[in-house]
Amino acid sequence: MTSCRSLLLLVIFLPASLSSQATKDKADLIVTGGTVVTMDGAGTIYDDGGIVVRGDTIIAVAPRAEVAARYQAPQTIDATGKLVLPGFVNGHTHVPMTLFRGIHDDVTLNDWLYKYIFPAEAKNVNEEFVRWGTRLAAAEQIRSGVTTFADMYYFEDAVAEETKAAGMRGVLGETFIDFPAPDNKTEAEMLAYTENFLKRWQGDPLIHAAAAPHSIYTCSLKTLQDSSALARRYHAPILIHVAEMKKEWADSEKQHGMSPVQYLDKIGVLGPDTIAAHCIFVDEADRKTLAQKQVGCVHNPSSNMMIASGVSPVPELRAAGVALGLGTDGPAGSNNDLDLMEEIDLAAKLAKITKMDPLALNAKAVVEMATIDGARALHLDKEIGSLEPGKKADLILISLDAPNAVPMYDVYAQLAYALKAHDVETVVIGGRIVMRDHKLVTINEEAAIAKAREYKRTIANSLGLP
Amino acid sequence: MTSCRSLLLLVIFLPASLSSQATKDKADLIVTGGTVVTMDGAGTIYDDGGIVVRGDTIIAVAPRAEVAARYQAPQTIDATGKLVLPGFVNGHTHVPMTLFRGIHDDVTLNDWLYKYIFPAEAKNVNEEFVRWGTRLAAAEQIRSGVTTFADMYYFEDAVAEETKAAGMRGVLGETFIDFPAPDNKTEAEMLAYTENFLKRWQGDPLIHAAAAPHSIYTCSLKTLQDSSALARRYHAPILIHVAEMKKEWADSEKQHGMSPVQYLDKIGVLGPDTIAAHCIFVDEADRKTLAQKQVGCVHNPSSNMMIASGVSPVPELRAAGVALGLGTDGPAGSNNDLDLMEEIDLAAKLAKITKMDPLALNAKAVVEMATIDGARALHLDKEIGSLEPGKKADLILISLDAPNAVPMYDVYAQLAYALKAHDVETVVIGGRIVMRDHKLVTINEEAAIAKAREYKRTIANSLGLP
Numbered sequence: 045m046t047s048c049r050s051l052l053l054l055v056i057f058l059p060a061s062l063s064s065q066a067t068k069d070k071a072d073l074i075v076t077g078g079t080v081v082t083m084d085g086a087g088t089i090y091d092d093g094g095i096v097v098r099g100d101t102i103i104a105v106a107p108r109a110e111v112a113a114r115y116q117a118p119q120t121i122d123a124t125g126k127l128v129l130p131g132f133v134n135g136h137t138h139v140p141m142t143l144f145r146g147i148h149d150d151v152t153l154n155d156w157l158y159k160y161i162f163p164a165e166a167k168n169v170n171e172e173f174v175r176w177g178t179r180l181a182a183a184e185q186i187r188s189g190v191t192t193f194a195d196m197y198y199f200e201d202a203v204a205e206e207t208k209a210a211g212m213r214g215v216l217g218e219t220f221i222d223f224p225a226p227d228n229k230t231e232a233e234m235l236a237y238t239e240n241f242l243k244r245w246q247g248d249p250l251i252h253a254a255a256a257p258h259s260i261y262t263c264s265l266k267t268l269q270d271s272s273a274l275a276r277r278y279h280a281p282i283l284i285h286v287a288e289m290k291k292e293w294a295d296s297e298k299q300h301g302m303s304p305v306q307y308l309d310k311i312g313v314l315g316p317d318t319i320a321a322h323c324i325f326v327d328e329a330d331r332k333t334l335a336q337k338q339v340g341c342v343h344n345p346s347s348n349m350m351i352a353s354g355v356s357p358v359p360e361l362r363a364a365g366v367a368l369g370l371g372t373d374g375p376a377g378s379n380n381d382l383d384l385m386e387e388i389d390l391a392a393k394l395a396k397i398t399k400m401d402p403l404a405l406n407a408k409a410v411v412e413m414a415t416i417d418g419a420r421a422l423h424l425d426k427e428i429g430s431l432e433p434g435k436k437a438d439l440i441l442i443s444l445d446a447p448n449a450v451p452m453y454d455v456y457a458q459l460a461y462a463l464k465a466h467d468v469e470t471v472v473i474g475g476r477i478v479m480r481d482h483k484l485v486t487i488n489e490e491a492a493i494a495k496a497r498e499y500k501r502t503i504a505n506s507l508g509l510p
Numbered sequence: 511m512t513s514c515r516s517l518l519l520l521v522i523f524l525p526a527s528l529s530s531q532a533t534k535d536k537a538d539l540i541v542t543g544g545t546v547v548t549m550d551g552a553g554t555i556y557d558d559g560g561i562v563v564r565g566d567t568i569i570a571v572a573p574r575a576e577v578a579a580r581y582q583a584p585q586t587i588d589a590t591g592k593l594v595l596p597g598f599v600n601g602h603t604h605v606p607m608t609l610f611r612g613i614h615d616d617v618t619l620n621d622w623l624y625k626y627i628f629p630a631e632a633k634n635v636n637e638e639f640v641r642w643g644t645r646l647a648a649a650e651q652i653r654s655g656v657t658t659f660a661d662m663y664y665f666e667d668a669v670a671e672e673t674k675a676a677g678m679r680g681v682l683g684e685t686f687i688d689f690p691a692p693d694n695k696t697e698a699e700m701l702a703y704t705e706n707f708l709k710r711w712q713g714d715p716l717i718h719a720a721a722a723p724h725s726i727y728t729c730s731l732k733t734l735q736d737s738s739a740l741a742r743r744y745h746a747p748i749l750i751h752v753a754e755m756k757k758e759w760a761d762s763e764k765q766h767g768m769s770p771v772q773y774l775d776k777i778g779v780l781g782p783d784t785i786a787a788h789c790i791f792v793d794e795a796d797r798k799t800l801a802q803k804q805v806g807c808v809h810n811p812s813s814n815m816m817i818a819s820g821v822s823p824v825p826e827l828r829a830a831g832v833a834l835g836l837g838t839d840g841p842a843g844s845n846n847d848l849d850l851m852e853e854i855d856l857a858a859k860l861a862k863i864t865k866m867d868p869l870a871l872n873a874k875a876v877v878e879m880a881t882i883d884g885a886r887a888l889h890l891d892k893e894i895g896s897l898e899p900g901k902k903a904d905l906i907l908i909s910l911d912a913p914n915a916v917p918m919y920d921v922y923a924q925l926a927y928a929l930k931a932h933d934v935e936t937v938v939i940g941g942r943i944v945m946r947d948h949k950l951v952t953i954n955e956e957a958a959i960a961k962a963r964e965y966k967r968t969i970a971n972s973l974g975l976p
Contacts (some may be wrong), residue, residue, distance in 0.1 A: 142913075143917060145916075145917060145918075145919075146917075146918065146919045146920055146923040146924055146927060146928055147919050147926060148919070148920075149872075149873060149920070149923045149926075149927060150858075150868060150869055150872035150873055150923075151868060151869070152869070153868065175560050180913050180916070181913075183913040184912075184913035187912075187913065187914075206594060289746075346859065348863065349859035349860065349862055350858075350859050350862060350868065350927070351634070351862075351868055352862040352863055352865070352866050352867055352868045352870070354863075354866070355863065361897050367938060375928075379927065380923065380924075380927040380928045381914045381927070381928050381930075382914070383914065383930070386852070386855075389852075392616075392816075393812065393815035393816050394815065394863075395816055396815055396816060396817075396818040397814065397815040397820075397860075399818070400818050400820070401818055402617060402816065402817055402818045403616055403617070403618070404620065404818070406615075406616035407615060407616055417904055429723065445959060446650075446651050446653075446850065446959075447608075447647075447649040447650035447653065447848045447955060447958065448653075448848070449959075449960060449965030449968070450611075450959050450962040450963055451609060451611060451612075451962045451963055451965060451969075452611075452612065452966065453611075453612045453613050453614070453616075453966065453970065453975065454612055454615070457612040457615045457616075457846065458612055458846075459845070460615075461612060461615060461816070461845065461846040462611060462612060462841075462846045462847050464847075464849070464930070464931065464932065465930065465932075466930065466931075466932035469649040489913060492913065493911060493912075493913060493915075493916050496913075496916035496917045497916055499917060500916070500917030500918065500919060503917075504919065505557055509919065
């Protein structure tokens, strides 16, 4: 009986083992060769791997030979000699603000906001502005290996359209703020706009529409609660700035008798759908709350350093079990770029110098923050953040053929401390190639750059700048 | 009488004003167009400038039209739409250590030195190693716009040969250290080697040979004084690590009853030929001494953060009048790259967060540190650091055609916070084009990269690493 079954198995599997093209499983895209850094729970790295994509989803990750034996696809990408990683997750930014990049730096936050940004926004931000800023930002982000980003701005429906056109994945939050914004002038208008926005994008494969109450210092209790309730009615995420400034913390202690995190928890904003940017002034109790409520948090080292707002307790947040990603913040006044690879490097170095301990945060940890932990922070870790069957095919190829890329002793150290955005060569989002060999496929980059130069003149004129 | 002289002048100058080719002044290279950021004392910027080079020297910097009217040259570089700057000065590094890049990170300095670097050096460093490491480093540095660097390592004569072959400018120090080094085993050997080295390169247009007593914690009083005396006999600079570690400072206070700076001053090491790397633990009296003795100091933000050694008081050093440049430090364990543009960005951000003041150090200041102040720190400001007639023609062209490069409101902010090493397109050193449109002219980059991969296997084997 046993031998008969063996014979039967032999008969069934023999043709497959001969592996003629006709009998191979069909896929749409195969990435073949390269060092595949999966960022899965076991930290699996394939030295000579392969990734199989069908539709927008990864269906296999395995050694190259196994993939070659079993799958065929009309489109392949040769990753030999390169690194293959899940796409980076930029957990916090304001993409249309690319058009204000460097409008005025080296200034107090207050001056920057009231003398430059608020007047510049009032005079210049409209739907067209937002579209061009988003296009420019998409080009810059794809070039640094970002495949998913979380955004907070105005006219977010236009941000969503441009993000989708660029083939990027986005968690995109329409801003609620207690003064007239460039798009909506009253809370009622903000609620109406956002409800339409949330409805429109439900079920979209790339766009996760969200509500973004700006912060506790710019939103009333009512605005915070209304916007959160609206988001939850549509199972949408809530994006908010949390505990970014010392003053915000001190005012909260004074007005509410508790920290920003405790206040937001008390009024019901925190939950497994909240994404909290910055989280600098968070004590042990706050960190416990953030972990228990499954809030996603996003660390923005460049921004925190440039604005001099403070240093987030990253090792402690990780130790408390908080899902902690990385972000660039907006590219105006607080960075000034959208290069997530610099944030990877900086997150490690900032933690080390702050703790005066070179072991405070290691290379693997910061690469996790840019990938799987970033996905957790956006509550999208079932969908993205690692290279595993069933996840969306968001992946990047990084060249190792530059002087800064060799020699390589440790792949995580190389990613964190030596490789640069420019080493990112090819980017795939949801199975679609959006950049190949440094050439953008989905964006008219020249037009976006030319338009940015035009906007510079208009914006500078509007503020009486040279 | 007056009218006659006027007529005569008219007669003499008429042919020149018609500006036929034959009557123009001859030069070797003209860079035409572009935003020329001179970094001269007045902060002159030409919006549409021109630079004229004869031999290895700049003979004119002026508006494009003036240059076109007056000069002709067989070779031109069109800089239209680009930035033109003096080449960056990397004030402190150890270039052959590129081959140890990332050998082991996220570790205490002690473990790194004694478990990894010292054994790796003992087993692998020879003249051939130093040559390949220098070639790789030259490629990486030129790609980030560095035209001059200061180095401390072993077999420095080979570093000098390779630096010259790459067409780079170097202040290159042979190391003195009180244990057997890979090249010289005793102080007597170090003195003999270094004397030959200093003699050999005297008067070289690119190479400034130097003596490099490692530090007060690795060199005896005798070694410090002998090496300094030797350098001074040949009018050569003295390179040394100063006040880099808390322990170094505490030990100095204990053993000598004074800080490292005061001790070095007392024993006669400090002077207008000394280049002191790091200068982290320097109090007000130390800063005054460094300024009075005209010591050049070099700030290394990435390294100081990564090793968690401490934060140099940069604004205070500048306020005290100290010549303060920027460095990457070695690319192993303390960075891990040679990208000076990242140090520009980081110097500003680290100062801001440390002082909790966004005005602590501005964009122009950090660009100065990478150019004219870096030249001052290396005591080469008569020769390099700005684009002015009489200075060496060390200049770089930076493209503004990438998404991260637009819009541009302020040129210094763009350089400090938005532009990247990869935006550096063309590099000229001493009038010689060493990189044109991202293509290296003087280095076989492919060979250096391939060799680095070979070395990785040998070095990893020698330490029993995977």
